[in-house]
Amino acid sequence: MENRQSADHVARLQADWRRERPDVDVSPQGVIGRLHRLAGRLTEELRVVYDRHGLSEGEFDVLCALRRAGEPYERASGELAAHTMVTTGAMTKRIDRLERAGLVTRRRSDTDQRSRIVTLTGPGRELIDRAFTDHMRNERRLLDLLTPTEAETLETLLTSWLSRVENSSDGG
Structure with a gap:
């Protein structure tokens, strides 16, 4: 798993930041950065269908x-x-x-x-x-591209996280 992660774009960014700013915790980039990149790629894939129609x-x-x-x-x-x-x-x-x-x-x-x-x-x-x-x-x-178990776990995690983010935003 470490080899696969270390080869991706986000892991390279994190390594650069850890070198340049060892005083800052860059671990959130592991999740947020990958979600951001994934959202962009998914949007590209979804637009293919919109364009087709x-x-x-x-x-x-x-x-x-x-x-x-x-x-x-x-x-x-x-x-x-x-x-x-x-x-x-x-x-x-x-x-x-x-x-x-x-x-x-x-x-x-x-x-x-x-x-x-x-x-x-x-x-x-x-x-x-x-x-x-x-x-x-x-x-x-x-x-x-995910296994059924991975998809179910991801949906559960994203549902929980989204609810918490939306509730924290609503409160202030």
């Missing part, structure tokens, strides 16, 4: 949020922004593009004339169903 990552997220809403596959613009964790301005740009492509429609809310309701069109639903199926197949391919 002519979507950006953000557009994929919007279509997924609408599809998950169930019949009639619609949400208010503000609700979509909350479900995809982007600003309303960024959401407007995504919706504009999706509307131009005929994948969603927009209308005024019946209850609040200032609010817009975004609805998935038939072609939008067909596209996101295909793209989501491809996306899950791609995620399975990536996760299958």
Whole structure:
């Protein structure tokens, strides 16, 4: 295990920092650095599927949020922004593009004339169903690089860690 770790980029960075700054504990880089590099690589792998379907990552997220809403596959613009964790301005740009492509429609809310309701069109639903199926197949391919036990352990650890980080951020 040590040979494999010592050959990777993060281990080389740590070795350099241990040499240059022996007074600083660089062990967190072992986890954080590798997670950061892995996140970048995973994002690259996931974008292949989005590109194949002519979507950006953000557009994929919007279509997924609408599809998950169930019949009639619609949400208010503000609700979509909350479900995809982007600003309303960024959401407007995504919706504009999706509307131009005929994948969603927009209308005024019946209850609040200032609010817009975004609805998935038939072609939008067909596209996101295909793209989501491809996306899950791609995620399975990536996760299958681990053993089932490793994947289960990693999910448990990440769930716990994420919860703690989010709870500590919420509290201050």
